[in-house]
Amino acid sequence: MDAVVQALGLNATLVAQVFNFIMLLIFLRIVVYPHIVRILEERQNYIENNVAAAEEERKQAEALRQQYLADMQKAKDEAREIIQQATKAGEEQAREIIEAAKAEANRIKEAAMQDINREKEKAVAELRDQVATLSILVAGKIVSEKITADIQRGMIDEFIKEAGDLPC
Amino acid sequence: MSAAAGHEASQDMLTTVHHNLNVWGFPETPVDILGFPMNLKTLVMTWIVMALVILFTVSATRNMQLKRPGKLQLMVEEMYQFLRGLAYENLDPKKGAALMCLLFSLFIYLLFCNLWGLIPTMMSPTADVNTTLGMAIGVFITVQILGLYYRKAKYFKHFVEPFVFFLPLVIVEELSKPLTLAFRLYGNIYAGEVLIAVLLGLIPLTITIFGGFIASVVWLAFSIFVGFIQAFIFTMLTIAYISQVTAEHH
Numbered sequence: 001m002d003a004v005v006q007a008l009g010l011n012a013t014l015v016a017q018v019f020n021f022i023m024l025l026i027f028l029r030i031v032v033y034p035h036i037v038r039i040l041e042e043r044q045n046y047i048e049n050n051v052a053a054a055e056e057e058r059k060q061a062e063a064l065r066q067q068y069l070a071d072m073q074k075a076k077d078e079a080r081e082i083i084q085q086a087t088k089a090g091e092e093q094a095r096e097i098i099e100a101a102k103a104e105a106n107r108i109k110e111a112a113m114q115d116i117n118r119e120k121e122k123a124v125a126e127l128r129d130q131v132a133t134l135s136i137l138v139a140g141k142i143v144s145e146k147i148t149a150d151i152q153r154g155m156i157d158e159f160i161k162e163a164g165d166l167p168c
Numbered sequence: 169m170s171a172a173a174g175h176e177a178s179q180d181m182l183t184t185v186h187h188n189l190n191v192w193g194f195p196e197t198p199v200d201i202l203g204f205p206m207n208l209k210t211l212v213m214t215w216i217v218m219a220l221v222i223l224f225t226v227s228a229t230r231n232m233q234l235k236r237p238g239k240l241q242l243m244v245e246e247m248y249q250f251l252r253g254l255a256y257e258n259l260d261p262k263k264g265a266a267l268m269c270l271l272f273s274l275f276i277y278l279l280f281c282n283l284w285g286l287i288p289t290m291m292s293p294t295a296d297v298n299t300t301l302g303m304a305i306g307v308f309i310t311v312q313i314l315g316l317y318y319r320k321a322k323y324f325k326h327f328v329e330p331f332v333f334f335l336p337l338v339i340v341e342e343l344s345k346p347l348t349l350a351f352r353l354y355g356n357i358y359a360g361e362v363l364i365a366v367l368l369g370l371i372p373l374t375i376t377i378f379g380g381f382i383a384s385v386v387w388l389a390f391s392i393f394v395g396f397i398q399a400f401i402f403t404m405l406t407i408a409y410i411s412q413v414t415a416e417h418h
Binding site: 012024031032038039042 | 198201204205206210211214215218221222225226229232234235237241244245248249268269270272273276277293296297298299301302303305306
């Protein structure tokens with residue numbers, strides 16, 4: 001054993017080195033080690049928080065997106081409905097306008113017919129009146145003058161001529 | 169005969185290089201400190217490395233930023249998270265969290281130790297078998313205590329599994345753990361330092377053939393890699409040993 005120790009050159013340095021290392025170990029444990037552990041823990045927490053926050057935000061964004069999509073769909077539906085309603089209302093209105101126009105046209109036509117009839121009646125009445133007047137005139141002339149064939153001829157011609165001038 | 173002579177010559181050369189590199193005047197033999205023989209150079213280098221570790225970690229953890237970590241802070245954080253990943257994978261997170269401080273300190277201390285020897289005239293504390301064996305025994309004791317703490321009396325059962333006759337084998341296995349842990353680290357780092365010295369000593373020869381410093385520079389670059397790897401292996405094995413003794417089911 002002594003020979004081995006001699007050959008290897010072992011001596012009290014061994015104990016001193018162990019002591020040295022233990023001193024270093026204690027120093028590092030007290031001064032250095034807590035800082036390393038602390039900073040690594042802090043960083044781990046920081047990263048975990050960041051990841052959690054990112055996840056949370058992603059979820060919120062997804063929810064928001066779904067909501068927007070739903071809103072958009074709703075808006076589209078509403079727009080389509082409004083357009084349909086408007087189309088229907090427009091058609092209704094067009095039909096109403098056409099109906100009204102037709103009714104108006106009929107009315108005007110009726111009125112025109114009535115006017116025509118009235119005018120016609122008026123003209124007939126006037127003609128009748130004039131015929132009567134002419135008859136009276138002719139009668140008067142027949143009474144006041146001596147009637148000859150020539151006169152009669154002349155009277156008839158005159159009558160016809162007058163009658164021809166009449167508006168009828 | 170000639171091989172022995174060659175060995176003599178290389179020893180001479182190494183001694184010369186070591187002697188020339190010892191510009192700080194550290195004594196070659198152990199000196200008495202508090203009545204015990206100790207390697208003064210190893211101790212001083214350890215103190216320097218400890219100061220560097222403290223400087224590095226304290227300046228990295230001062231004014232830590234949550235959103236925009238600085239370069240040092242990021243380095244320490246990444247290192248810590250890397251080790252935490254290893255620990256949580258092999259132990260369960262609860263046990264792992266309890267051990268994180270030890271693992272982190274172990275890794276950063278060994279890393280700085282391994283790299284410190286690459287600076288000319290400096291020496292890795294881990295290039296002294298006392299340091300690595302001390303650390304390994306410390307880890308060994310920690311492992312036994314953790315095994316007892318987490319598994320109580322059941323812990324002793326694994327010594328006699330699967331049969332009672334395995335007891336000597338298991339004991340040898342248990343004892344070989346700290347030894348391999350210590351000598352792996354020591355061997356790698358010490359060999360690295362010896363080769364640095366050898367390559368420096370060989371410069372008179374290589375300067376005309378291999379371009380002098382190139383071999384030395386390549387080896388230094390590789391030693392940086394080795395320093396990281398060995399610190400990682402030591403920490404990883406510590407985790408593995410702890411996970412072996414604290415696992416609930418075998």
